[in-house]
Amino acid sequence: MAPFLLAAEGLEKQFPGVRAVDGISLGVRPGQCFGLLGPNGAGKTTTLEMLEGIQTPTAGQILFRGRPLDRDFREQVGIQFQATALQDFQRVHEALTMFARLYRRHADLEELIELCHLRAILNRDTRKLSGGQRQRLLLAIALVNEPVLVFLDEPTTGLDPQARRNFWALIDRVRERGTTILLTTHYMEEAERLCDEIAIVDQGRILTQGDPRTLIQEEFPAAILRLPVHAWPKDHPLPDNAERRDTMIELYVDDVANALEQLERQGTSLIDLRVDRPSLEDLFLKLTGHHLRA
Numbered sequence: 001m002a003p004f005l006l007a008a009e010g011l012e013k014q015f016p017g018v019r020a021v022d023g024i025s026l027g028v029r030p031g032q033c034f035g036l037l038g039p040n041g042a043g044k045t046t047t048l049e050m051l052e053g054i055q056t057p058t059a060g061q062i063l064f065r066g067r068p069l070d071r072d073f074r075e076q077v078g079i080q081f082q083a084t085a086l087q088d089f090q091r092v093h094e095a096l097t098m099f100a101r102l103y104r105r106h107a108d109l110e111e112l113i114e115l116c117h118l119r120a121i122l123n124r125d126t127r128k129l130s131g132g133q134r135q136r137l138l139l140a141i142a143l144v145n146e147p148v149l150v151f152l153d154e155p156t157t158g159l160d161p162q163a164r165r166n167f168w169a170l171i172d173r174v175r176e177r178g179t180t181i182l183l184t185t186h187y188m189e190e191a192e193r194l195c196d197e198i199a200i201v202d203q204g205r206i207l208t209q210g211d212p213r214t215l216i217q218e219e220f221p222a223a224i225l226r227l228p229v230h231a232w233p234k235d236h237p238l239p240d241n242a243e244r245r246d247t248m249i250e251l252y253v254d255d256v257a258n259a260l261e262q263l264e265r266q267g268t269s270l271i272d273l274r275v276d277r278p279s280l281e282d283l284f285l286k287l288t289g290h291h292l293r294a
């Protein structure tokens, strides 16, 4: 586990009647953005909370810089919870200052305010923040002790697409400062956009792990052509590189131009044809047989 900042081996968590995490091993390298990607209930939050030292594993080992989690670990990491309780009647700058006081070492608050775009809302009551503003404040709070590693649990859930994109840009800047990030998400686009490495989690286990682009390239050719079943000529059997999914036929191809020529030659109507680059959604479907959002 030596090159890893944080590593887990054989993590398990058993709740009464529910095996939330069923043998997860992973390693997060310094400077990396590592993502746990999976549907609701997959065990992402439970895994994250064990890695944060908040939940005790039923079995398994966690090492931070090669050592078990200790008091020092708490000083060196930051946590953005799904729903950190911000106190009522507290303004943004008061919340920041209060959290900064909890740590021996803390960041330059002015710099943090700039980084997280909080200047314009410093005097706002924390109950009056929009979803994006709240997430920016929660991220600033997670960064208040200048952590080397920050945990983000579904940081953009509930944000509108524009606020989500803004938050991604903010995460880019946090990374550029050298902070290692471990996040959970059920948005595949987010995992593809932000993460150097992902672990796809389903039913408490990791199905596959690696850099998103490589994972996709290993499983799929360059493109997936999708067309409705009714467009396919009845007398033509499906070729080996095709699969039927519900009302659609998917063709897995490397040479799009050549595939289109063949389809036209066999009399397939191309009017409803879609050409897609294979995505994490396709990978998840292939690995589990179901859609991530199902």
Ligand SMILES: Nc1ncnc2c1ncn2[C@@H]1O[C@H](COP(=O)(O)OP(=O)(O)OP(=O)(O)O)[C@@H](O)[C@H]1O
Residues within 6 Å of the ligand: 015, 016, 018, 019, 020, 038, 039, 040, 041, 042, 043, 044, 045, 046, 047, 186
């Ligand atoms: N404290 C608990 N007691 C009992 N069961 C729990 C507890 N916490 C989580 N679970 C169960 O463990 C499983 C995994 O939950 P977890 O919250 O880790 O999943 P998740 O992937 O983070 O999902 P979500 O995106 O909805 O947060 C679920 O079946 C959940 O109901």
